[in-house]
Amino acid sequence: MNKKDRIVCGLDIGTTKICMMIACEHSDSGLELISTGYSNSSGLKKGVVVDLEEAAASIRKAADEAETKSGVSVDWVTIGTAGDHFQSFNSHGAITIEGNHQEVTEDAMKQVIKAAQSIPIPPDREAIHVLPQEFFLDYHGGIQNPVGLYGSRLDVNIHVVTCQSTLNQNLINAVNRAQMRVNKVILQQLASAEAVLTKDERELGTALIDIGGGTTDIAVFLRNAVYFTSVLPVGGSHFSRDLAIGLQTPMEEAERIKKDSGTVLTERVQEDEMIEAPGMGTRARRSVPRKYVCEILRARAVETLELIKDQISKAVENERLIAGVVITGGGSMLDGMLELAEETLGMPVRQGLPIGVRGLTNELSHPVYATAIGLALFGAGEAGHRKQGRSKTGSSPWLFNRILSWAGN
Ligand SMILES: Nc1ncnc2c1ncn2[C@@H]1O[C@H](COP(=O)(O)OP(=O)(O)OP(=O)(O)O)[C@@H](O)[C@H]1O
Ligand SMILES: [Mg+2]
Known part of the structure; x- marks a missing residue:
């Protein structure tokens, strides 16, 4: 490690396992995975803390293993979470561009995203992700960054993910009790997508399915944006x-x-x-x-795949998912699952293995590590240090730059 290199860490708090991924963000060559730690999830049920001490102990166990193997001590972690208390919706906002030149400024962009957040969120819930999908200038869409363009009306579509605040706080408390601080909470399937999807898949249209132990997490990507997320309580x-x-x-x-x-x-x-x-x-x-x-x-597989099909159809028409379906998570390892998914969903299916990160050993090129590796990639984005170093998935962390904070109206 040289002075400018940083340690970043992803902590996947899954329903069956807790996985700690320590990586080094090299200032000159990008992210490199350096060690992992693993423990069985205890004190947690379906992603929700049911026993704080037990949950903290199993988080600490995974952290101890990763720290001992790498000889580094972890302070900040990016955590991945899921559970059926997560909900999401799409929203739309519009503003008029003022001024002589009618040029879209950073401020105007923030304003329109804020306008899209005028839907009240119940007081017991909080928005953990606000993801702009597409901007429109004078009704012309397909714009990812409108700053610098001219127009008189600016519209935006966004995707919002909310969770129950107390349950989210309990998870953060469990990590704190395990002597680490949380820099960001990420919905697990968004982290998995970061590790397994290619740039083309996100652009052309793909449904990412993470079949874990207790939940099946879905995220639908189209034109480089998140159109739909949901968590099914089956795994x-x-x-x-x-x-x-x-x-x-x-x-x-x-x-x-x-x-x-x-x-x-x-x-x-x-x-x-x-x-x-x-x-x-x-x-x-x-x-x-x-x-x-x-x-x-x-x-059980047919029933689960029918539920997945139902969810995907809520998001977009199948024909728009040109790149088909990518299935990751331990559930994708069940023999025949990918073939049956192809038959049931009526779309091409591939298995999602982590790709394009240095330090990927044979052991880590496995679907159960997708979330933890994706979280480490987010951690690298959070550290603000990312340069290059991923070959197949393009300029990453892709999603990191797209996650905004809720305006809190
Ligand atoms: N070779 C295999 N064949 C069949 N199932 C497998 C295989 N390997 C793992 N699994 C299943 O995968 C599940 C665990 O997957 P994973 O580690 O992705 O879950 P998790 O991340 O802990 O859970 P979640 O994502 O729901 O929070 C278990 O139910 C396990 O039985
Ligand atoms: Mg998982």
Whole structure:
């Protein structure tokens, strides 16, 4: 490290795991991942703190591991959060451009974004992201930055993400109790998108789906902007729970069976394939047809994909998502999930692995690290130090420059 290099850190507070990603923002060559720490999420349920001490302890455990491996101590972190208390909406604002020349100034741009925030947010909620989508000058759209252009009327469309303030504060408190300070809270799927989507995908139209343990997080990108975000309260743990119930086997065995023997492509499973399922408590282990196991997984997968389809259709017409769907998160690892998604969603699907960051080892090129790596990229933007260093995803952190603060009307 030289003097101008900075340590930045992403902390993914997931429903099944907490992942700390420490990276170095080199002043001359961009971001490099240097170490990770991992712990099981405890004290949290569906992204919400239910036991402050336990949550702080599991956050500290992940941080200790990453700090010990890298020999650096972390102070500020960018955290990723999701949960079904997150809501989002699109809004629109317009102003008249005053003055002789009718040139759009920085001030006018701020004013129109403020005008788009005239919708009152309930007092128990706060806006964590305000994302401009598109500006219009005298009704001509497709403008990403209107400053310096001439016109008499300026319009903007924005996407706003809100969360329940107390639940957000509880999460920040848990991180503080783990002896770190939070520089920004980012919706998890926006962080994942930062790590896995290419510039073209964001421009042409893509739905990013992060299938985690307890939630499935969706973000729809079009013309380089966020058009839709939502969080579904269903994830990989529901697949395992279905198996635990169907096979009368403990959760951890169901989880193992799902990963080792599961597929959602039941047509590829032979009738005579059998697997062993340990019984609950003192009950004896049983031999069950693998086909039965996979039918349970497939039923949950189809249901989840139908919910995803429904959400995407609320955002934009399928035809506008020219680059299709990118699925990341641990749930994307379930065998056959991508093929089934392609069939159910009727769009091309690829798996989202983190790309274009230095220090990506084989272990880190995995969908479960997408959020933490995306958060480190945001952290780098926050440090205001970003220069270059990412090859495939273009000038990043792309979204960082687009996230504005709520005007607080
Ligand atoms: N090889 C695999 N096959 C099937 N499922 C897998 C595999 N690997 C991981 N998973 C599933 O992925 C889920 C965890 O994914 P991930 O680590 O992305 O979740 P998370 O970030 O903790 O949760 P969330 O994003 O909902 O907050 C678990 O349900 C796990 O069973
Ligand atoms: Mg996750």
